[in-house]
Amino acid sequence: xxxxxxxxxxxxxxxxxxxxxxxxxxxxxxxxxxxxxxxxxxxxxxxxxxxxxxxxxxxxxxxxxxxxxxxxxxxxxxxxxxxxxxxxxxxxxxxxxxxxxxxxxxxxxxxxxxxxxxxxxxxxxxxxxxxxxxxxxxxxxxxxxxxxxxxxxxxxxxxxxxxxxxxxxxxxxxxxxxxxxxxxxxxxxxxxxxxxxxxxxxxxxxxxxxxxxxxxxxxxxxxxxxxxxxxxxxxxxxxxxxxxxxxxxxxxxxxxxxxxxxxxxxxxxxxxxxxxxxxxxxxxxxxxxxxxxxxxxxxxxxxxxxxxxxxxxxxxxxxxxxxxxxxxxxxxxxxxxxxxxxxxxxxxxxxxxxxxxxxxxxxxxxxxxxxxxxxxxxxxxxxx
Numbered sequence: 001x002x003x004x005x006x007x008x009x010x011x012x013x014x015x016x017x018x019x020x021x022x023x024x025x026x027x028x029x030x031x032x033x034x035x036x037x038x039x040x041x042x043x044x045x046x047x048x049x050x051x052x053x054x055x056x057x058x059x060x061x062x063x064x065x066x067x068x069x070x071x072x073x074x075x076x077x078x079x080x081x082x083x084x085x086x087x088x089x090x091x092x093x094x095x096x097x098x099x100x101x102x103x104x105x106x107x108x109x110x111x112x113x114x115x116x117x118x119x120x121x122x123x124x125x126x127x128x129x130x131x132x133x134x135x136x137x138x139x140x141x142x143x144x145x146x147x148x149x150x151x152x153x154x155x156x157x158x159x160x161x162x163x164x165x166x167x168x169x170x171x172x173x174x175x176x177x178x179x180x181x182x183x184x185x186x187x188x189x190x191x192x193x194x195x196x197x198x199x200x201x202x203x204x205x206x207x208x209x210x211x212x213x214x215x216x217x218x219x220x221x222x223x224x225x226x227x228x229x230x231x232x233x234x235x236x237x238x239x240x241x242x243x244x245x246x247x248x249x250x251x252x253x254x255x256x257x258x259x260x261x262x263x264x265x266x267x268x269x270x271x272x273x274x275x276x277x278x279x280x281x282x283x284x285x286x287x288x289x290x291x292x293x294x295x296x297x298x299x300x301x302x303x304x305x306x307x308x309x310x311x312x313x314x315x316x317x318x319x320x321x322x323x324x325x326x327x328x329x330x331x332x333x334x335x336x337x338x339x340x341x342x343x344x345x346x347x348x349x350x351x352x353x354x355x356x357x358x359x360x361x362x363x364x365x366x367x368x369x370x371x372x373x374x375x376x377x378x379x380x381x382x383x384x
Contacts, residue, residue, distance in 0.1 A: 008202040009060060012175060015209070016056075019168055024048055063183050066192040067093055083123040087114035090130050093190040097141050106141065134189045135317075146185055146320070150313030151351055153181035157309040158355035159362075162302030167216035174212040174305055178205045178312055185316050193319040201316055208308045215304050219297040299356075306351050310344035 024045070032041035091110040097103035113126045137145025144152070160173045182201055186192045193201070318336045 008199060008206070012179070012202065012206055013056065015206075016172060016175060019172060059180070059183050063186055063192065066186055066190070080118060080120055080123060083120060083127065084114055087123060087127050087130075090127065090190075096134060096143060096188045096190045099142055102141055135321075137188075144188065146188055146313075146317050149181065149184050149188055150310060150317065151347055151354075153177060153184070153313065154306045154309045154347070154351045155355040155358060158302040158306035158351060159358050161212065161216070161305040162298040162355070162359060164216075167213045167220070170216040170301070170305065171209045171213040174209040174309070175205060178208055178309055181309065181313055182316050185313065185320065189320050191320070193316070194323065197319040201312065201319070204312050204315065208305075208312060211308065212305050216301055219301050299352075302355065303348065303352050306355065307344055307348050310347055310351065311340045314340040314343045 028041040028044045031044050032038060087110070091107055091114060094103050094107045094110070097106055110126070110130060114123065117123050117126060133141070133143060133145075135146050137143045137148055157174065157177050160177065161170045164170050164173060179202075182205070192198065315336060318339065322336075
């Protein structure tokens with residue numbers, strides 16, 4: 001299984017390298033020509049390699065050195081001895097608390113609580129409190145928790161992919177951000193899933209990146225969208241030309257030519273909507289409401305990528321909570337996927353709203369900073 005994980009990681013890293021190796025070589029060659037120093041090109045390559053090892057390889061090694069815990073679910077532990085062992089294993093690794101002093105104090109307190117109680121009820125209270133801390137976080141200890149982390153990284157994916165200029169950037173962003181999210185979730189609990197579960201998570205990250213590229217390409221150059229055109233006003237959602245229609249004249253309904261024979265047909269606006277003649281009816285307003293493609297495309301792109309990130313995060317959470325039991329059989333695996341989809345759909349609206357606010361706030365700050373800068377004042381003065 002370790003070999004399979006290494007192969008999967010090599011594929012992911014290979015995709016990242018192949019996507020950007022051409023750009024890196026081009027930049028290196030231009031540096032060499034501009035500076036007239038032959039070694040500048042190779043110095044740039046060495047710098048990129050060091051950055052790659054520090055930002056990508058080092059976190060991977062750190063993640064796989066994290067100890068494995070069978071699960072964070074203690075419901076199946078049925079006696080005091082096993083509960084004490086479970087609590088002791090939790091106390092062995094409290095690295096999810098970044099502050100060293102707080103981490104040591106919390107670790108000592110947890111060990112004392114586990115050793116102090118000798119009945120099942122109180123031991124379960126101690127263990128459940130520790131598990132909930134790792135799941136939901138604690139601001140006093142500087143612990144963010146799994147659930148807030150999943151939503152936070154989904155918001156980041158939404159913002160980055162919504163404003164990214166190309167499908168290549170979308171693909172790389174999903175690869176890096178989704179992997180970083182899984183790493184943060186593991187470090188937040190202090191333990192990692194089993195190797196088969198890590199393998200599945202890596203493949204999901206890889207598939208998500210490919211789907212992100214497909215979605216970005218499909219939405220490239222998308223036009224304006226009329227979201228209410230099929231639901232507001234009209235006859236069966238159709239646009240009908242209003243006026244007198246003579247015998248044998250063809251009327252266009254929903255794009256189809258319909259022949260009208262036998263008698264004149266008069267369609268009056270008031271027969272469809274009494275307020276239609278004014279042009280200010282609710283149906284007319286909704287039918288003509290448009291979302292510009294420049295907004296709709298990036299918003300849909302970001303929402304789809306955020307949804308896939310949420311799904312990966314909630315699958316990882318289940319693996320951490322249930323351990324190997326989450327992959328016991330095909331039914332258990334289906335239940336994990338189904339619950340992840342439900343949780344993702346439930347949290348997607350909040351992620352999109354908060355992510356949109358983040359994009360709006362960032363753009364507002366940019367324009368305020370730019371138009372209030374000396375450069376803009378100088379440009380405006382020259383223009384006058």
